[in-house]
Amino acid sequence: MSKVPMTVSGERSLREELERLRRVDRPRITQAIAEAREHGDLKENAEYHAAREQQSFAEGRIQNIESKLSNAQVIDVTTIPRTGKVIFGTTVELVNVDTDATVTYRIVGDDEADVKNNLISVSSPIARALIGKEEGDVVVVKAPSGNIEYEISQVQHI
Incomplete structure (x- = not known):
């Protein structure tokens, strides 16, 4: 299977979620199943089925x-030489050529x-559309509502 790009913060948040699932949620659910089993008949035990x-x-x-x-494939953009390219x-930071709105x-x-x-x-x-372009370039994005032109006003490697 091919590697999938991921930022450092994305990897960190996935690892935190995994740790929470393993150390907090899994024991809590196991306890809930044990308590539900104590209530008797499992066929009609809604608490048991919900916990399972x-x-x-x-x-x-x-x-x-x-x-x-x-x-x-964790990519730390701060370690990549700054070229000004996206x-x-x-x-x-993009500026809509037609409306001057920035995003x-x-x-x-x-x-x-x-x-x-x-x-x-x-x-x-x-x-x-943006990958490989530089500050000042105008790109055309094919959107469902039609083509939108953006000018790249700033590229930051944060």
């Missing part, structure tokens, strides 16, 4: 995170993407 469902979800998430971390992990995005891995927090996936149309 939580256990299934938590174990699935643990496996999912372990898989992601094993296939991750690369994975950089923060880019700032950080290009991150697929699992880290959160548009509400201006974190866009490296595989998104905007990021694909």
